[in-house]
Amino acid sequence: MDNVTYIANVEHPVQLGVMIAIYFFYTGLSAGAFVLSSLGTVFGIKKYKSIAKAGVVMAVALLAIAPLHLIGDLEQPQRFYTLFYRLNPRSAISYGTFLLTLYPLNSVIYLWFMMRRDFAQGTQTLTGFRQKLYALLTFGKTDLSEQALAKDDKWIKRLGTLGVPLALLVHGYTGFILANIQARALWHTGLMPLIFLMSAMVSGTGLLILVLLITQRFYSPEKSLTPERKALIFDIAQLMKWFIVVDGTLMVIDFIVLYYANAAGHAAAQLFLYGSHKTMFLGVEIGLGLLVPFILTFLPKTKKSLGWISLGSLLTLIGVIAMRVNFVIGGQQLPLSADTLNPYTADPKHLLMIGLFALAEITILFLAFRFLPIYGLPKTSAPSTLEFNIGNKAVVK
Amino acid sequence: MAEKKKRYAMVIDLRKCVGCNACTVSCKIENQVPEGVFRTWVKEIEKGTYPEVTRYRLPRLCNHCDNAPCLAACPVQATYRAEDGTILIDYDHCIGCKYCMAACPYDARFINPVRKTAEKCTFCYHRVQEGLLPACVTTCVGGARVFGDLNNPKSLVAKLVANNPVQVLKPEMNTEPMVFYIGADQDIMGARYTNLEKGED
Numbered sequence: 001m002d003n004v005t006y007i008a009n010v011e012h013p014v015q016l017g018v019m020i021a022i023y024f025f026y027t028g029l030s031a032g033a034f035v036l037s038s039l040g041t042v043f044g045i046k047k048y049k050s051i052a053k054a055g056v057v058m059a060v061a062l063l064a065i066a067p068l069h070l071i072g073d074l075e076q077p078q079r080f081y082t083l084f085y086r087l088n089p090r091s092a093i094s095y096g097t098f099l100l101t102l103y104p105l106n107s108v109i110y111l112w113f114m115m116r117r118d119f120a121q122g123t124q125t126l127t128g129f130r131q132k133l134y135a136l137l138t139f140g141k142t143d144l145s146e147q148a149l150a151k152d153d154k155w156i157k158r159l160g161t162l163g164v165p166l167a168l169l170v171h172g173y174t175g176f177i178l179a180n181i182q183a184r185a186l187w188h189t190g191l192m193p194l195i196f197l198m199s200a201m202v203s204g205t206g207l208l209i210l211v212l213l214i215t216q217r218f219y220s221p222e223k224s225l226t227p228e229r230k231a232l233i234f235d236i237a238q239l240m241k242w243f244i245v246v247d248g249t250l251m252v253i254d255f256i257v258l259y260y261a262n263a264a265g266h267a268a269a270q271l272f273l274y275g276s277h278k279t280m281f282l283g284v285e286i287g288l289g290l291l292v293p294f295i296l297t298f299l300p301k302t303k304k305s306l307g308w309i310s311l312g313s314l315l316t317l318i319g320v321i322a323m324r325v326n327f328v329i330g331g332q333q334l335p336l337s338a339d340t341l342n343p344y345t346a347d348p349k350h351l352l353m354i355g356l357f358a359l360a361e362i363t364i365l366f367l368a369f370r371f372l373p374i375y376g377l378p379k380t381s382a383p384s385t386l387e388f389n390i391g392n393k394a395v396v397k
Numbered sequence: 398m399a400e401k402k403k404r405y406a407m408v409i410d411l412r413k414c415v416g417c418n419a420c421t422v423s424c425k426i427e428n429q430v431p432e433g434v435f436r437t438w439v440k441e442i443e444k445g446t447y448p449e450v451t452r453y454r455l456p457r458l459c460n461h462c463d464n465a466p467c468l469a470a471c472p473v474q475a476t477y478r479a480e481d482g483t484i485l486i487d488y489d490h491c492i493g494c495k496y497c498m499a500a501c502p503y504d505a506r507f508i509n510p511v512r513k514t515a516e517k518c519t520f521c522y523h524r525v526q527e528g529l530l531p532a533c534v535t536t537c538v539g540g541a542r543v544f545g546d547l548n549n550p551k552s553l554v555a556k557l558v559a560n561n562p563v564q565v566l567k568p569e570m571n572t573e574p575m576v577f578y579i580g581a582d583q584d585i586m587g588a589r590y591t592n593l594e595k596g597e598d
Contacts, residue, residue, distance in 0.1 A: 002591070004584045007452065008441040012504040015495040075493020075513040079473075082492060086473040093472035093496055182570055183466060183502035262569075267590035275593055337440065337457070337504045339589035 006339045014332040014344035019073035021324035022354050024174050025203065026066035026361075027100075028196065028320065031171035032204010034059035034107065034163060036236070041114070042160040047232060051212060053374045056111045058211060059167070061364045063104040065357050072353045092176040099173055103166040110159035112137075113152050118373035120144050125377065133371065171200045178327065185264035186272075186331040191254045198247035199320050205240040206293070206316035209233055211365070213310055220375035230306065237309045240316065241297035248290050268334050272326070276341070281326050289319010403481040405520055406547040406575040407534070408557045409456050413541035416441055416454040420533035420542065427521065427532035434507040436518040437533055442585045453582040456542065458533070459484065459505040459518035460566065460574030470500035476515075481546075482575065483522055488514045502570045520544070547575065 037055025040048035071080045083097040120142040122134035141148075175193030182188050216222075216229050225233075258269040272281040296302045296312035303309070333341040368374070416439055424430065424437045437458040444451055461484045467476050468484065475491040478484055491514035498506040498515060509516040521531035529535070534544045545552035550559075554577075557563070563577040566586055578586075 003444065003446050004589060004591075005443045006441075006589070007443055008439065010435050010438045010440075010457075010504075012507070015498045015508070070494075073494070075495070075508055075515075076491065079490070079492045082473050082490065086475075086490065088469070088472055088474050090469040091472040091496070093470075093494065097472070177496075181466070181470070181500050183500060263590055264588065267593055270590075271593055332499060334593075335588040335590075336502055337588055339592050341593065 004339075009338055012336070012338065012342050014329055014342050016328055016332060017073070017344060017350060018325065018329070018346045019069045019350045019354065021328040022321070022357075023066055023069035023073075024196070024324045024328065025321050026062050026069065027171050027174055028200030028324075029204050029207050030059045030062035030066060031167040031197070032200045032202070033062065033208050034167040034204075035201065036205060036208055036239070038160050038164050038167075041156050042164060047235065050229075050375075051208070051232065051236075053111070053114050053372075054212060054215065054369075055208060056107055056114065057368045057372065057374055058208065058365070060104055060107045060111060061361065061368055063100070063107070063170075064364060065361045067100050068357055069354070072357075073350070092173055092180055096170075096173045096177070099166065099170045103163070103170045106159055106163050106166055110156065110163055113155045113159065115373060116141060116152055117144065117149055118377055122373060122377050130371065130378070134373070168197060171197055178331065183336060184331045185261065185334060186258070186268040186327065189254060189257070191250055191257075195247070195250045195254060198243060198250055199323050201243040202240060202247050202290075202293075202316050203320035205236060205243055206313035206320075209236055209240070209313040210310060210317075211369075212236075213306065215369040216375065219369045221377065221379045222375075225306075233306070233309065234304060237297050237303060237312070240313070241294060241303075244290050244294045244297070244316070248286070248294070251286070251290075264334060268331075271334065271341075272330065277326060277330050280322055280330075285319050285322040285326055288315050289322055290316075293319070401548045403546045404548045404575070405461070405481045405483055405525065405544065406554050406558070406577065407458070407520070407531075408543045408554050408563070408577045408579065410541045410543065410557070410561075411454065411578055411580040413539035414439075414454050414456060415539050415541075416452070417538050419536045419538055420456055423532040423536040424518070427524075428519075430516075431509060431511050434509065434516070436516070440585060442582075444582070444584055453585045455578070455581060455585045456533075457503070457505075458576060459520075460503055460572065460576045461518075461520060463573035463575065464571060466500040466502065466570075466572060467497040467506065470496045472496065479522065481525070483520045483525075484517075485519055485522060486515055486517065488512060488516075491515050502567050502572065503574075 033055045036048070037052045037059065039045045040050070040052040071077050074080060083094070087094045116138060119134040119138040121144065123131060123138060123142060126134065172193045175196035178184070178187035179189060179192035212229070212233055213225070217225050255269055255273065258265045271277050293312035293316045296308045329344050333344060335342055418439050421435065421438050425435070428436055430436050437456060440455040440457055442453050444453060461482060463482070465484050468478065472494060473490055473492055475487045476484065476497055477487060493508065493514055495508065495515065506515050506517045508514070524531060530544050534542045543553050543557060545554035547555050547558065549555060557579065558577055561579050563579055564581045564586070565574040565577060
């Protein structure tokens with residue numbers, strides 16, 4: 001009936017808020033960066049080998065911070081460790097606990113095998129702080145013989161091959177966290193894990209481009225964006241274009257089906273396409289976050305411009321943050337027993353935590369790119385380093 | 398024949414509900430529920446155009462579902478099912494992740510602002526263990542709330558469910574609720590999206 005007035009009801013505010021949305025953003029970035037790094041090491045596409053280390057460093061650094069958002073969002077954060085032994089095989093969160101532990105662990109070991117050769121060489125050729133740091137990080141494995149390096153490569157391949165499904169699972173499971181909840185019409189779709197994976201690839205590529213631009217220019221031994229590096233960045237931007245196309249397509253499919261869904265699903269589609277969420281959804285998430293970056297990576301003029309490409313990459317990050325907020329919070333705002341949207345106000349404590357965690361993230365990334373041999377060893381030492389790099393095989397003393 | 402396991406359920410006969418909210422108040426007192434949150438409440442709507450207007454009420458509480466989504470959601474098994482079918486929360490093990498609150502299709506759960514864990518109606522488990530009825534049932538002025546063992550055919554709830562057309566909330570969710578309503582109006586049982594679709598919040 002049309003003339004129904006609500007006289008009395010209890011308000012049910014949104015529970016899973018901005019902390020969870022930002023957590024999804026971080027894991028997405030991590031998974032995206034990891035998959036891109038694996039293109040060279042696991043899938044054997046040679047041109048991506050030079051960014052493999054950068055991708056894994058990002059994946060590890062992002063996943064080191066991501067779970068802090070989850071713990072910070074708990075009402076009883078001091079009990080978080082019980083997640084490891086009080087398991088519920090029916091809860092996606094229970095699976096996530098182990099994925100969030102195994103995936104970074106695997107990534108760190110993978111990264112170590114990738115860098116062991118640089119550490120070992122650096123121990124011999126460098127001086128000062130870096131030499132001491134690298135000597136420590138070799139963990140005594142300084143063998144630079146061809147067999148040892150071949151063994152490293154084998155492990156890189158093995159751990160990378162394990163890492164790709166882990167990265168996909170670690171972000172796919174976040175999709176299941178939402179999709180498994182039948183009560184929330186916007187979440188309950190089999191597309192949700194795929195949507196999360198594709199938006200992870202979009203944002204992961206976006207951040208990788210920005211990080212490559214900044215760190216190759218300022219923290220690589222050459223301290224410049226060489227023509228090959230520029231070409232690779234444009235190449236990655238083209239990958240991003242296709243990720244955007246797939247992500248956008250999934251979103252269109254999702255909303256077409258939502259439109260034909262039950263009352264709650266239809267209301268969700270209305271809310272996002274015509275209702276109060278249309279600016280955040282159509283404007284920021286789709287327009288700024290997918291459409292503009294697509295155009296920038298599509299037009300012949302802008303797709304060969306570092307400035308436009310970095311703008312596009314930045315916009316994908318904003319768009320994916322908007323996507324996480326729209327789906328996590330918007331999905332719960334749709335009422336289950338009321339006639340108005342469930343209210344949500346961000347807890348200032350949570351906003352403060354997000355800011356602090358972001359600072360920590362930037363610090364970790366800075367330290368890693370400043371001090372780890374991500375783009376090879378610094379050029380301060382003897383020409384022997386050059387020989388190592390050019391010959392691409394070990395020189396036995 | 399072996400005695401069948403107990404399965405506690407509630408029937409709310411809306412023909413007898415006067416919307417006095419005595420249940421809301423008695424629950425608050427009995428369970429010391431803090432300000433701003435409710436284990437049970439009475440939803441009320443007004444329907445029709447003058448002079449053809451009627452008010453409908455719907456006392457709400459946890460449905461203690463046979464197929465409870467909250468039970469599947471809880472990552473630390475703090476939500477559990479007692480022997481008699483009641484869904485309970487172990488407050489010493491709840492980590493407050495709020496996933497159960499997202500999973501519940503009935504808005505039954507909330508965070509207790511004092512204890513900082515999830516909380517909801519327990520069918521007054523502590524009273525039932527002592528042979529008493531839930532506080533809301535004892536206090537119900539019109540006798541609309543009836544509580545008992547659904548597996549015992551001689552109990553009043555079993556008889557009411559057997560002899561009346563009963564409804565549960567959102568049966569399409571496959572949750573199999575254990576709170577049954579007699580005479581519930583369809584416009585009060587779920588959410589109402591008309592205002593949202595008009596673009597108002």
